[in-house]
Amino acid sequence: MRKKWPVLAVLLVCGMLALGGYAHLAGAAGGEPGSETDPLVSKSFVEEYVARYVSEALGEGRGSGDFQWRVASVPAGQEFTGGAGMEFILRTGRAVAVDPTGSGIPDVTAGTNLSAGREVAPNHLYIIPRSDGRGLRAQTDVIVMYRGATGK
Known part of the structure; x- marks a missing residue:
């Protein structure tokens, strides 16, 4: 019985550490949807982002019309x-x-x-x-x- 307690205590500590680590990783990876910590972005966000920067690169955002014939x-x-x-x-x-x-x-x-x-x-x-x-x-x-x- 004496030999079982140290082994059981070590297993219990390891299990608690594993559960704590898993909970920490799950919380860090998830993030609040739509927040800066959210690892995923929506399709509409990507489309809006790309459209904005493409139009700026093509000069459509300036409104001056200098490059029209x-x-x-x-x-x-x-x-x-x-x-x-x-x-x-x-x-x-x-x-x-x-x-x-x-x-x-x-x-x-x-x-x-x-x-x-x-x-x-x-x-x-x-x-x-x-x-x-x-x-x-x-x-x-x-x-x-x-x-x-x-x-x-």
Whole structure:
């Protein structure tokens, strides 16, 4: 009988420790549903989270509309300059490049650089890299499609 008590006491202590540990783990893993300690998230939360960050990344959250295509009519003799990142396409008329920096205007369609005074090709996509006065000077009345901020 004497040998059974120490063994029984050890088993009882081990059992109590096991139950206490299990209760602790069960409480920590569960958390209150919807709280910060809840390990699971709902489908609606994930969809809302993803939609919000995708719309911000695409620029829909800004509301400025700077990246929608717009149309501008430029009379002969006038200049049309762009802000940093502006894209433009000459749709009708004749125009020459304006480039006070001498760096040129990238012609994405042809894969070339358009120098100042050279004729702007119709239906080619051009990108203004910086807000430094680059753009076009209309030789005849022209129509330009553009997106982004204009310089003037």
